[in-house]
Amino acid sequence: MKADKYLQALTKRIENSRIRKEIMREYQDHIEDCKEALMESGMSEEEAEEEAVRQMGDPGEAGREMNRLYRDVLDLNMAIWFLGCTILFLMMRWCLERGMGIIDINDAEVPVFIVEYIGRAFLIYGFILSAWEKHNDLELYYVHGRDWGSAGAGAMNNSGFILAVGVAILAHSMERGVWIALAAAVGQIVLRSFIQMLNNKRETELLWEIGVADTAITYKGKGTFRGKRMKIKTNEEEIQPGTPVIIVMFEGPKPVVARLQ
Helix, strand or coil, X not given: CCHHHHHHHHHCCCCCHHHHHHHHHHHHHHHHHXXXXXXXXXXXXXXXXXXXXXXXXXXXXXXXXXXXXXXXXXXXXXXXXXXXXXXXXXXXXXXXHHHCCCCCHHHCCCCHHHHHHHHHHHXXXXXXXXXXXXXXXXXXXXXXXXXXXXXXXXXXXXHHHHHHHHHHHHCCCHHHHHHHHHHHHHHHHHHHHHHHHHHHHHHHHHCCCXXXXXXXXXXXXXXXXXXXXXXXXXXXXXXXXXCEEEEEEEECCEEEEEECC
């Protein structure tokens, strides 16, 4: 078996995209090192590659074991960031209201239901944004845009920040704020973990699938795989329409393809 076929069979069974890339690099390095050692002992390049791959064991079995060991669905990082922001905002509100007496939202001449609607709107938007961030596999601190002038959400204004603002608005008391924050944190973990499961399932199904480019493929384009047309991209030179392509990795939700050799 050739090294590329072995790696395809191995990584096809690994659901976690981050771990998949690391394991692929590690196995690739092992195969190359073993191949070089075998060639130094007198084997031809082709014989050395086949022997090196054979020594790696069954790719299906290895892939299933790696997936069992490194399966990672729970997403806690954003929840931790959100709770940190929430604690900060609740402390700021407490200091302004109780410590300094500068403001008191509860005594302001604003109907309670308006404050409630504003807080809930922040929470709803935060959950929607959180799902979008996870679907697109964005980093915890990201900038959406080409420069700060068009950054939009910006690096700090992620879903955790938005949710924390919502909790601070709804927190008529410190105790209520804590309970809302805990409930929102659990909801965020469940939501992002579900999105991750869907992403893992899609990537596992599509990785190494062969299709055809329907349009010219650069940083964007379209191709057909399993009879379904989808958006794809390539990190290589432009791929012309009608060229057979294979999905080699994912960047966020978008498959990255290469020419089929």
